[in-house]
Amino acid sequence: MGNERETQPDGAAGGGGGDPSIFAKPQRPVTLKFEDVVYKIKIKGKSIGGSGSMKGKKKEEEADAERTILKGVSGVVLPCEMLAMLGPSGSGKTTLLTALGGRLARSGGRQLSGSITYNGRAFASSLNRNMGFVTQDDVLYPHLTVAETLVYTALLRLPSTLARQEKVAQAEAVMAELGLASCRNSIIGGPLVRGVSGGERKRVSIGQEMLINPSLLLLDEPTSGLDSTIAGRIVSALLSLAEGGRTVVMTIHQPSSRIFYMFHKVLLLSDGHPIYFGGASHVMGYFASIGYAPSVPMNPADFLLDLANGVSPDQTLDDQTCVKEALASAYRVQLHNQVAEELRESSNQYEEKEADKTANQWCTSWWEQFHVLLERDLKERKHESFSGLKIAQVIITALLAGFLWLQSGGHAQDQIGLLFFITGFWNFFPIFQAIFTFPQERMMLTKERLSRMYRLSSYFMARLVGDLPMELILPTISITIMYWMGGLKPAAASYFMLLFVTLLSVLVSQGLGLALGALVMELKAATTLASVLMLCFMLAGGYYVQKVPPFIAWIKYVSVSFYTFKLQITSQYSLADSYECAPNLTCSIADFPAVKVVGLDHKVLALVALFVMLVLYRLVAYLGLMRVGVIR
Numbered sequence: 153m154g155n156e157r158e159t160q161p162d163g164a165a166g167g168g169g170g171d172p173s174i175f176a177k178p179q180r181p182v183t184l185k186f187e188d189v190v191y192k193i194k195i196k197g198k199s200i201g202g203s204g205s206m207k208g209k210k211k212e213e214e215a216d217a218e219r220t221i222l223k224g225v226s227g228v229v230l231p232c233e234m235l236a237m238l239g240p241s242g243s244g245k246t247t248l249l250t251a252l253g254g255r256l257a258r259s260g261g262r263q264l265s266g267s268i269t270y271n272g273r274a275f276a277s278s279l280n281r282n283m284g285f286v287t288q289d290d291v292l293y294p295h296l297t298v299a300e301t302l303v304y305t306a307l308l309r310l311p312s313t314l315a316r317q318e319k320v321a322q323a324e325a326v327m328a329e330l331g332l333a334s335c336r337n338s339i340i341g342g343p344l345v346r347g348v349s350g351g352e353r354k355r356v357s358i359g360q361e362m363l364i365n366p367s368l369l370l371l372d373e374p375t376s377g378l379d380s381t382i383a384g385r386i387v388s389a390l391l392s393l394a395e396g397g398r399t400v401v402m403t404i405h406q407p408s409s410r411i412f413y414m415f416h417k418v419l420l421l422s423d424g425h426p427i428y429f430g431g432a433s434h435v436m437g438y439f440a441s442i443g444y445a446p447s448v449p450m451n452p453a454d455f456l457l458d459l460a461n462g463v464s465p466d467q468t469l470d471d472q473t474c475v476k477e478a479l480a481s482a483y484r485v486q487l488h489n490q491v492a493e494e495l496r497e498s499s500n501q502y503e504e505k506e507a508d509k510t511a512n513q514w515c516t517s518w519w520e521q522f523h524v525l526l527e528r529d530l531k532e533r534k535h536e537s538f539s540g541l542k543i544a545q546v547i548i549t550a551l552l553a554g555f556l557w558l559q560s561g562g563h564a565q566d567q568i569g570l571l572f573f574i575t576g577f578w579n580f581f582p583i584f585q586a587i588f589t590f591p592q593e594r595m596m597l598t599k600e601r602l603s604r605m606y607r608l609s610s611y612f613m614a615r616l617v618g619d620l621p622m623e624l625i626l627p628t629i630s631i632t633i634m635y636w637m638g639g640l641k642p643a644a645a646s647y648f649m650l651l652f653v654t655l656l657s658v659l660v661s662q663g664l665g666l667a668l669g670a671l672v673m674e675l676k677a678a679t680t681l682a683s684v685l686m687l688c689f690m691l692a693g694g695y696y697v698q699k700v701p702p703f704i705a706w707i708k709y710v711s712v713s714f715y716t717f718k719l720q721i722t723s724q725y726s727l728a729d730s731y732e733c734a735p736n737l738t739c740s741i742a743d744f745p746a747v748k749v750v751g752l753d754h755k756v757l758a759l760v761a762l763f764v765m766l767v768l769y770r771l772v773a774y775l776g777l778m779r780v781g782v783i784r
């Protein structure tokens with residue numbers, strides 16, 4: 153089926169939603185071809201046939217416990233064309249779009265076969281810089297404004313050859329293009345914070361991809377959940393982009409007829425089978441020619457969806473599976489060869505002559521990435537880091553402890569109890585703050601890493617540095633209150649030593665929280681694991697038990713609480729100190745039960761152990777994060 157519209161590879165603007173001339177023509181227009189794409193997944197321990205799969209194949213699929221999601225889909229999309237992929241829910245649209253974006257997982261029994269080429273070449277990671285991918289769910293930071301979101305994306309995704317001002321100007325241009333200027337200073341919002349509307353959020357997501365002026369733009373349901381006017385505006389903006397020389401492919405559920413006729417080409421899927429590929433204006437004629445014409449005038453998209461669901465207009469075939477089979481076999485007889493011919497004939501006009509040597513380079517330097525990510529992180533998380541609730545929680549706890557220990561000065565039992573309370577509180581608190589960090593960021597990290605926006609190391613360092621102020625300020629306030637109210641040793645050196653040790657242990661616990669979050673990437677499991685681990689560490693900390701069976705005594709050597717408590721005790725006591733062990737009897741502090749367990753010696757070793765943990769946990773967190781955003 154040909155495309156009834158005349159395509160304009162030179163990039164004349166036309167149609168809908170705005171003037172794309174503010175954007176340069178894409179540097180390398182892309183011809184996207186896909187041929188006989190088949191995608192199979194293995195379902196372990198179950199024997200399932202494909203839902204509504206063709207009868208003959210059902211048995212074979214059951215035997216293999218394998219499900220075929222895409223069953224030989226072909227098509228070609230040229231620069232200046234916009235293809236819509238239609239079909240019922242579960243028909244395979246998103247799977248195909250993900251395959252076209254080079255993001256489909258192939259490990260763990262998942263197989264993708266057939267060919268997908270971009271200007272005649274297979275997918276290469278360099279394409280990510282020339283391709284925009286808008287996912288169905290908008291993955292955006294809720295506390296950034298529309299303008300901040302787009303400016304930070306521009307700073308990260310546009311090359312270093314552009315000055316900061318030029319990147320900002322590009323973000324402004326995108327906002328103007330997508331009609332976002334009026335809400336530029338509104339925050340994005342999310343489930344818990346009210347922000348811009350769903351349509352505006354979607355336009356921000358599209359804007360993030362438009363910023364890089366991609367030659368190939370793939371969008372998963374860009375209009376879902378929007379009213380038809382807003383949906384129309386979005387599709388017409390995309391039409392403008394396509395007609396400016398880009399190749400645009402989108403999945404869409406139920407477009408209005410006005411939207412439907414904006415598409416140059418349509419691919420209709422039914423249970424993974426293609427049942428139509430060709431010009432949007434020819435689709436009704438094609439189905440009429442094979443005996444399926446609507447009995448009353450209707451929106452073509454509704455009619456196509458009925459057909460793909462197996463509902464024939466005249467209801468002559470009651471069995472929906474029969475209708476689907478008839479349509480799939482009509483495609484094979486009538487269209488398959490035609491599409492194959494179109495694939496052969498459409499030249500790879502823009503074929504790249506040589507491999508892209510910049511494939512593995514980044515748009516921006518490590519420092520630029522670090523700087524922008526740190527700035528963005530501080531903006532996005534300032535409400536959380538400096539939350540009144542968190543500050544109140546810490547200060548109230550410190551004051552409460554201060555009042556409880558107000559009259560305990562000089563009493564060893566109470567003082568050592570206070571030290572262990574400080575150890576416990578400042579081991580528990582940071583771990584449970586840090587554990588949420590990476591699981592909450594997973595979607596964003598995946599999205600941005602797949603777009604090759606930044607190195608993992610720059611992200612990781614920005615995150616660590618961004619967390620630092622609050623990680624250090626709050627414990628300092630808390631320790632100061634408890635130290636002086638609780639009557640600990642009134643000497644500056646002892647105070648600073650205790651403060652230093654506590655801050656170090658806060659950073660170690662934070663690292664442990666980050667590592668657990670990054671390894672498990674699931675909040676419930678990570679918090680459970682952290683509770684168990686911290687309880688073990690606390691119990692082995694030296695305060696509660698003195699006689700520990702040898703087979704379990706080693707736990708203290710991996711316990712952050714043990715080293716922290718030991719160093720805190722040494723900040724307050726030396727071997728020369730004594731305490732009142734019975735009325736009118738003084739004993740050496742070294743004989744006090746808890747002090748006996750942790751000891752007053754080997755201070756340097758304890759410090760080294762904390763420093764090793766400080767580095768090690770962060771290294772584990774980094775290694776855990778390396779899995780995110782990697783397609784297998």
Ligand SMILES: Nc1ncnc2c1ncn2[C@@H]1O[C@H](COP(=O)(O)OP(=O)(O)OP(=O)(O)O)[C@@H](O)[C@H]1O
Nearest residue numbers: 193221239240241242243244245246247248403405
């Ligand atoms: N990795 C996977 N594991 C199990 N099932 C999968 C996997 N990937 C896709 N599927 C299944 O394949 C089918 C097609 O999914 P896909 O998301 O492509 O459909 P869709 O047409 O985009 O649906 P929707 O319009 O609801 O988004 C669905 O039944 C889905 O459950």
